[in-house]
Amino acid sequence: MNIQLPPILGYQEQCEQLPLQFPSQHQSMQPGFETLMEPKPIFDNPAYIGTGKLKGKIALVTGGDSGIGRAVCVAFAKEGADISIVYYNEHEDANNTKRYIEAMGCKCLLISGDLRNEAFCCQAVEMTLSSFGRLDVLVNNAGVQFPQYSLTDITTAQLETTFQVNLFSMFHTTKAALPFLKSGNSIINTTSVSAYNGSELAIDYSASKGAIVSYTRALARSLVSSGIRVNGVAPGAVWTPLQPASWPADIVPTLGTEAPMRRSGQPFELAPTYVYLASDDSSYVTGQILHVDGGLSMQS
């Protein structure tokens, strides 16, 4: 470099008190288990009163057993929808969510399996249809995240898994659902703040989430003539099983404190956003991403 930079004269120390929100914890497997988390995520806002915004509708929510997906299922049920939950193998989480939904007088179908498998994605749609006879709202929400310090640490196997679970499953599931979707139906994809901000510790994950943003926009254009709206939600740091199952234990206590609100979100804070996009409240909205991230990214 030809430019002579002024020499560094010394250093000034800058410190910040980060609020500790959660005990340090780690789960060794993905997807994580909500039952093992401490404290438990808040997935229901008792003050939220449903008014039949999704009455008589059928919603399929992937990753609906726990985390954001569970909160979405609960809010959808409050609004009168019957729910089909697609999950991997977290049977206890899934059964807890099912019981919760059934206690509200709604039906809940549990479908356990591997979204990496296209045949299973089709099966999930088929089982929903044979059980409920229709499908109105598709929430593609399941995701995995495997933090690595560098690109060189991301194996091809991990890269493929991340894209298979986070993105390709959306193609498979939506493709299988398309013949049954009608005008007025809605598709909602969960992307992430890391699609917008980038994440040096989750390069493959953030790339898959960026792909979901573009997928959402392209599909919105593709389906607008059918009257089907396609939108997404970009959560910031939210207290879900994915967090302790992916981040090192020492990162967990201060999760989300880099947001202007200096805290993590709770799953119940995400649910109304999905209700808005699923219902007629957003009849003039398509191809959009809503950001629920405590102000972490402001580029909408």
Added chain:
Amino acid sequence: MDFEFPILGYHEQCQRLPVRFPAQHQPLQPGLETEMYPKPVFDNPNYVGTGKLNNKVAIITGGDSGIGRAVSVLFAKEGADIVIVYYNEHEDAQITKSYVEAQGRRCLLLPGDLTEESFCQEIISQTIQCFGKLDILVNNAAVQFWQDGLENITALQLYLTFQVNVFPLFFVTKAALPYLRQGSCIINTTSVVAYEGFEYLIDYSSTKGAIMAFTRSMARSLVPKGIRVNGVAPGPIWTPLQVASLPEQNIPIFGTESLMKRAGQPVELAPAYLYLASDDSTYVTGQILHVNGGLVMSS
């Protein structure tokens, strides 16, 4: 230039655009909803409120008509008392007031000129005097003056557009700040043209970009106080502003450039404001929601 781009001929491409509105124009801004035909749809009779804004007090500038009217009516359904700030459209304002009162909520009408800082301060003092508090501030009033090219935008028009669309956000918000508390929120109306640009509304689209950045900066500024600041960016919506600014011949196909090939109705905007005003969006700040029929997908 070293390159040449020869044209070999032309290929004609035609589009059938659905016509939903008769040609019409109103000579004055702000426009009058009473004189529009068809009337904008601002109320969803099937919408059931659940007290999401119970006993909150909301100020809505430009709340007499258009998007502001739809927001006023929906907020009232959710239990809020409403302060409507408007210029001189008394008939529009009275109609909105009657809808708010039909929901069993109070409605204070404050006609005046937002370009005067003293009036902006008066809005807050009158609100506090009438209702004793303020929870939600919706900065929504705007003007837009159609011009073909920068050379036709006079300094006078430029200043007026910023004086109505931008500066009152500073004045009203500044006056409101001492009364806003943890859980209060501010919602600013920006526009799809802030993102797309628009060659016939260069000054207007600049003001809307300013509102976008104001929203982000205020979100950062007020987050320690627990006050959330967000915005809504409407696409083409059937409001008095359109018939008062667009050339008459643009009205019949108004909004057909959106992906949904239609203009939005004010009623389709209101739930976005409600979401941002209520505890449904407790983890949302500094964001813009795009309600534009898919016209722009930059969120």
